[in-house]
Each structure stands twice: as C-alpha cells, then as structure tokens.
Amino acid sequence: MRRFVTVVTGLPRSGTSLAMQMLRAGGIPLLADERRAPDADNPRGYFEYEPVRRLARDAGWMAEAVGRAVKVVAPLARHLPPGFEYRVLLVRRDLAEVIASQERMLARRGEPNAGGLAPERLAAVLAAQLAETAAFFARSAGVRTLPLEHAALLRDPAAAAAAIDAFLGGGLDRAAMCAVVEPALHRERR
Numbered sequence: 272m273r274r275f276v277t278v279v280t281g282l283p284r285s286g287t288s289l290a291m292q293m294l295r296a297g298g299i300p301l302l303a304d305e306r307r308a309p310d311a312d313n314p315r316g317y318f319e320y321e322p323v324r325r326l327a328r329d330a331g332w333m334a335e336a337v338g339r340a341v342k343v344v345a346p347l348a349r350h351l352p353p354g355f356e357y358r359v360l361l362v363r364r365d366l367a368e369v370i371a372s373q374e375r376m377l378a379r380r381g382e383p384n385a386g387g388l389a390p391e392r393l394a395a396v397l398a399a400q401l402a403e404t405a406a407f408f409a410r411s412a413g414v415r416t417l418p419l420e421h422a423a424l425l426r427d428p429a430a431a432a433a434a435i436d437a438f439l440g441g442g443l444d445r446a447a448m449c450a451v452v453e454p455a456l457h458r459e460r461r
Contacts, residue, residue, distance in 0.1 A: 273337075274338065274356065275356035276355050277358050278348065278360070279342045279362065280345050280360070281345055281362035282345050282369050284368075286362045286421035286424065288315065290435075291340060291342055294360075296447040297444050307319050315451075315453075323343050326343065330350065345400050346404070348404050348407065357414045357415070358415050358439055359415065361417065361418050362419045363419065364420075365422065367394070369397060417438040419431060419435075424452065428448070432449050
C-alpha cells in the first residue's frame with residue numbers, strides 16, 4: 272500500500288480530471304464523491320471531493336486520502352496540512368488554453384468570466400497562483416512533485432504513464448492509463 276497521499280493539482284481547466292482518470296485506470300483508488308456530475312465541459316467527470324473546498328479551514332479528512340489520489344486546485348494546495356507525505360502531480364497547461372476553456376465553460380453556464388479581468392491580467396494572476404503553489408511545494412517537508420505538461424500528456428500518454436508510475440512507486444497499469452487519454456476532448460488549442 273502506498274503510505275502517502277497522491278495529490279493532483281493545477282489550475283481549473285488544466286487537465287487535472289484527466290490525470291485523475293489515468294490514476295484510477297492505473298489502479299490508484301480515488302478520494303472523490305462524484306457530487307459534480309459529468310457534463311459537456313468534462314464528459315468523463317470531475318473527480319472532486321467536496322471537503323477539499325474547505326481545506327483552508329478543515330483538513331481533518333486528510334487521513335482518508337492516504338493511499339489514494341485526491342484532486343486539489345492549485346490555490347488550495349498551500350493548505351495541505353503537515354504530517355503527511357505527499358506525491359503531487361502538478362498539471363500545467365498553456366494559460367491561453369486554460370482561459371479559453373474557462374470562458375467557454377462559464378458562457379455555457381451563463382456565468383460571467385473571471386471577475387471581468389482582461390485575458391492578459393487573468394493570465395498574470397493564474398501564473399502567479401502556479402508560481403506560489405510550486406514555491407509552497409518546494410519549501411514543504413514531505414512533498415515530492417512531478418510536473419506534467421497537458422500537451423505532452425496528450426501527445427505521448429505512454430511517456431506520461433511511465434513517469435507517473437515511476438513517481439508513485441511502480442505497479443500501475445500503464446496500458447489502461449494510456450487508454451483513457453482521448454485527444455479529441457482537447458477542444459481549446461493554441
């Protein structure tokens with residue numbers, strides 16, 4: 272049994288749900304409640320766990336995540352409590368694609384874009400969030416990080432699956448991990 276928490280993190284719309292699908296297919300149990308149903312924006316699901324939203328105030332559930340994978344959006348990742356070992360998959364995606372995907376999702380839902388920020392300003396805010404998250408991981412004891420580029424994951428899922436498998440200690444079903452990667456779902460391209 273893996274005695275660490277596998278954390279999948281990144282910005283919203285960066286490919287974290289795909290990484291969670293790969294982990295599940297590979298044999299890692301997920302800590303997810305499926306409250307947020309699949310939809311047109313994530314037809315295979317979101318793989319979220321509701322208590323993660325309250326991570327800054329309550330991390331009492333973290334012991335449940337040991338040996339499993341949990342998705343934590345980048346802005347909340349700095350609230351991961353000490354006392355656990357973490358293996359973090361940090362998914363990065365071209366910020367223009369993230370913004371376009373987010374705008375399309377919000378438009379479909381009839382919601383305003385991210386506070387009305389211009390795309391250039393929003394990109395700067397998102398880049399700062401990622402930098403803060405990476406800095407937090409770098410200075411935190413018990414945290415190991417594997418950066419994953421969304422485009423590379425889609426282009427060469429076998430290499431991504433091999434890197435993830437090695438990072439998490441081996442024994443994952445790499446072929447099953449590759450089988451869930453569906454490049455056609457990459458709709459916002461730069």
